[in-house]
Amino acid sequence: MRFSPARDRAKRAELGFFLLWLRRPGRVGALVPSGRALATSMAARIDVHAPGVVVELGGGTGSITEAILAAGTAPQDLVVVxxxxxxxxxxxTRFPHIQVLQGDARDLKNLLEKTGIGPVKTVVSGLPLLSMDDRDCQRIVAGAFSVLPPRGEFLQFTYGPASPVSRQTRSSLGIAGRRSDWILYNLPPATVWRFHRNPAPASIRAA
Ligand SMILES: C[S@@+](CC[C@H](N)C(=O)[O-])C[C@H]1O[C@@H](n2cnc3c(N)ncnc32)[C@H](O)[C@@H]1O
Known part of the structure; x- marks a missing residue:
């Protein structure tokens, strides 16, 4: 096996993630970082040619961050909360040219306003939404859609069979979601979901 400083740093980061999970499982949300196949699938949904920045929520040790950059997003167009x-x-340390914001994803709009970041084109989330209470989840998803353009997407992976955003939250925010990929080669296997705003009724569109 070949060793490189980058691989070494990533391995150390994984160990650090696991140790942090041992101390604060509820806050970290997963035992190990997302695997490469899952991270690549999430990143593949981003339109790298569209204008605007990509916001990643819950960056952890950077598995998805790395895939987003590898898929073609420029480091200056990536913000991780x-x-x-x-x-x-x-x-x-791993990604010196991206912007890392230490803060709570529930306050996304404020965090971005305070730092003057925007416009946002896509929000990619690695947050453990299913282990949060529905009010927090709703606040996070509402915050994401408050900074997204009308056709912008909120991407989220989940380990369970159901939508990571509850029906109640979807209907109160006027959004819909669909499964976009199922990744068997992840620990545990995961599904990638894409959420977008429901189109306005034709009567409103025409007005
Ligand atoms: C399941 S881990 C995913 C990490 C990484 N994105 C990956 O896929 O390997 C969830 C991450 O979200 C972070 N997190 C959880 N709740 C958060 C919140 N409210 N605001 C910001 N980050 C949060 C945790 O610290 C952790 O790094």
Missing amino acids: EHEAKLCAVLA
């Missing part, structure tokens, strides 16, 4: 200080430090 992560609430754990240690993970923010890992992200900033």
Whole structure:
């Protein structure tokens, strides 16, 4: 096996993630970072030619961040929000040219306004939405759609069979979601979901 400093850093980051999970399982949400296949699938949904920045929520040690950059997003067009200080430090070391915001994804709009970041084209989330209470989940998804353009997408993976955003939240925010990919080669297997606003009724569109 060949060793490189980047691979070595990634391995150390994975170990750090696991140790953090041991201490704060509820806050971190997963035992191990997303695998490459899942991260690549998430990143593939981003239109790299569209204008605007990509916001990643819950960057962890950067598995999805790395895939987003590999898929063609320029580092200056990627903003990662992560609430754990240690993970923010890992992200900033691994990806010195992206913007890492230490903060709570529930306050996304404020975080972006305070730092003057925007416009946003896509929000990619690695947050453990299903282990959050529905009010927090709704606040996060509403915050994401408040910064997205009309046709912008919120991408989220989940390990369970059901939508990671509840029916109640979908209907109160006027959004819909669809499964876009199922990744068997992930621990555990995961599904990628794409959420977008429901189109306005024709009567409103015509007005
Ligand atoms: C399941 S891990 C995913 C990490 C990485 N994106 C991946 O796929 O490997 C969830 C990450 O979200 C972060 N997180 C959880 N709740 C958060 C919140 N409210 N605001 C910001 N980050 C949060 C955790 O610290 C953790 O790094």
